[in-house]
Amino acid sequence: MIDETIEEIREMQTHSSSVVAVKATQSLAELTERDYATVEEFERDLERNVGALKRANPSHASLYNALQDVLRSVQGETDTFEDARELTLDTIDRVVESVEMGKSRAAENAATTINDGQTFLTHDYSSTVMEAVELAVDEGAELTAYVTEARPRFLGRKFARELAAIDGVEPHLMVDGASGMFLAECDRVIIGMDCIVEETLYNRIGTFPLVATANKMDVPVTVVGSSTKVVDGGFRFENEIRSPSEVMLEPVEGIELENPAYDATPVELIDQVITDEGLVEF
Missing domain, CATH: 3.40.50.10470 (Translation initiation factor eif-2b; domain 2)
Structure with missing residues (x-):
């Protein structure tokens, strides 16, 4: 899902920058379905994929801010992958809701x-x-x-x-x-x-x-x-x-x-x- 989202962003298949931010943020949930030996390994992969998604369109401030929020909220906050997994999913939900509510308001x-x-x-x-x-x-x-x-x-x-x-x-x-x-x-x-x-x-x-x-x-x-x-x-x-x-x-x-x-x-x-x-x- 992450690779597909990166390609979609590059090809401008989604025109709204708010929708781009939501899709990119949601795509990070794919990482929580993988197996990691340590929380450090998960966090490195999270940082790498956040960087790749941001580079897909470095002009979108909402994309940058949403992804940075996820990374900042998760890195260094847990001791196990399971805890990091739950925190990541909760953070994704919070960030997506914030973007969508901001747009609607x-x-x-x-x-x-x-x-x-x-x-x-x-x-x-x-x-x-x-x-x-x-x-x-x-x-x-x-x-x-x-x-x-x-x-x-x-x-x-x-x-x-x-x-x-x-x-x-x-x-x-x-x-x-x-x-x-x-x-x-x-x-x-x-x-x-x-x-x-x-x-x-x-x-x-x-x-x-x-x-x-x-x-x-x-x-x-x-x-x-x-x-x-x-x-x-x-x-x-x-x-x-x-x-x-x-x-x-x-x-x-x-x-x-x-x-x-x-x-x-x-x-x-x-x-x-x-x-x-x-x-x-x-």
Whole structure:
């Protein structure tokens, strides 16, 4: 399960960073099913696999924090493998619940800011934003949504399809470059986040030009996510450079293909950051 999860993270089969953190954490339960002669042997294997899962995507702060929590809570705390096994399983359950509850509470807080009749623009795929929209609609809001495709993996298409299944939401799917044309029709921008580190938002590529344009056009920008994604220290963001084949299937001589997964947006361009702990001040 661990190896499969590492491959899934590398291939971006799961788009939400919160879901990635949960799956990676749960995969560590596989270690408790193995036989170890000593607790030290188990802890070495736990540390090795935590490291491998973190390296699968070093850009995800929530993944890093969840795995570090498990490692920190288990290492050096028990004298036998059986005790370590039970502690590991209990810790996995606690960490997963914390990630999921943080995401849900952030969505609940964001939903209270979404009013009936609003038109919003969103980029990429955020399960937290999706949950916030669903909660707002459950409370009676009728919304119009403009969704970017989020090239080159077109993650916005999935978001638009899911919005289309919600009664009360009118989704519009557009190419990334069209956001400047449609922002004038929007009341706000609502996006998720990969992480915020030292007053910089790291999110799916295309976020920075969208936020900068919205800022220029006086369209307020709200960023939504779990507080575990807002990092003060101990985590260094590493951008992921994706395969050139996602941009152009056939390589062309003389062209250097650039395909970074994320870009950096100064938080000073953002009007609101909403987490499970409420509004975050910078």
